Amino acid sequence: MSGEISIDGVFVPSLLAISVLALVLSVLASRCLASFGLHRWFAWRPVVGVSIFVILFGLLIQLAPLFEI
Incomplete structure (x- = not known):
């Protein structure tokens, strides 16, 4: 997982x-x-x-390397 995402040149x-x-x-x-x-x-x-937010946030953090975020 990289530290930043570039959206039209804005990190x-x-x-x-x-x-x-x-x-x-x-x-x-x-x-x-x-x-x-x-x-x-x-x-x-x-x-x-x-609780739903925390669960989804943790799940997305775990799946982030799959999406190269």
Whole structure:
């Protein structure tokens, strides 16, 4: 995993790009949970949202060498 990603000549830290992607995916996953009514199974919805973000962030970090990010 390199330290930076070049987007039209602007260098963006790779952890920032991965965290933004994890944030978007966690929002989508939280909305899917809410639309199916599964959020009723959890006591604290914000903790579930943070947990989903952390899990996705760790997964994307592990998969980053495959995508050469």
